[in-house]
Amino acid sequence: xxxxxxxxxxxxxxxxxxxxxxxxxxxxxxxxxxxxxxxxxxxxxxxxxxxxxxxxxxxxxxxxxxxxxxxxxxxxxxxxxxxxxxxxxxxxxxxxxxxxxxxxxxxxxxxxxxxxxxxxxxxxxxxxxxxxxxxxxxxxxxxxxxxxxxxxxxxx
Numbered sequence: 001x002x003x004x005x006x007x008x009x010x011x012x013x014x015x016x017x018x019x020x021x022x023x024x025x026x027x028x029x030x031x032x033x034x035x036x037x038x039x040x041x042x043x044x045x046x047x048x049x050x051x052x053x054x055x056x057x058x059x060x061x062x063x064x065x066x067x068x069x070x071x072x073x074x075x076x077x078x079x080x081x082x083x084x085x086x087x088x089x090x091x092x093x094x095x096x097x098x099x100x101x102x103x104x105x106x107x108x109x110x111x112x113x114x115x116x117x118x119x120x121x122x123x124x125x126x127x128x129x130x131x132x133x134x135x136x137x138x139x140x141x142x143x144x145x146x147x148x149x150x151x152x153x154x155x156x
Contacts, residue, residue, distance in 0.1 A: 001125070002026070002053065004144050010035060011051045018050030019128050020156075025050035028130075035137035036130060043129035052126045057093050060119030060126075063154040071113040074105035090120060119150040126154075 006013040009031030019025035027050045033039035043049035061067075070080040082101045089095040090109050099106045109120050133141075142149055 025052040038131040041131040054124040072100040073111040075103035
């Protein structure tokens with residue numbers, strides 16, 4: 001994926017200090033203008049403007065926006081107000097399932113409905129301060145990745 005993104009000149013091919021946190025990322029490149037809905041809003045003038053790639057199990061949350069509802073696929077109840085410790089087995093890589101605290105039904109985490117969307121994966125791409133991508137870019141990204149994706153808008 002990184003090779004594809006650099007070939008399209010969407011991000012720079014070398015790591016640099018362009019993301020938040022202690023790690024490095026891949027800075028924005030001119031080709032990013034071709035894949036976003038608002039190229040005029042791209043963060044070329046910001047220090048935090050790059051791509052970070054996560055390759056370990058992580059919850060991709062909405063940050064300070066938190067979550068409005070979390071719906072169980074079995075009982076259809078909103079369990080967002082419960083203690084969130086029920087996510088710990090997934091986070092610790094002990095299980096891919098969640099157990100509903102309302103009805104006790106156990107189901108794979110991706111069957112629960114998080115609003116706004118959250119992501120749960122061993123692979124994630126964070127584009128720091130970028131506007132929305134075009135539908136065609138998202139479709140090509142899915143095709144190259146050969147997987148469904150969840151788009152999580154985080155605000156910190």
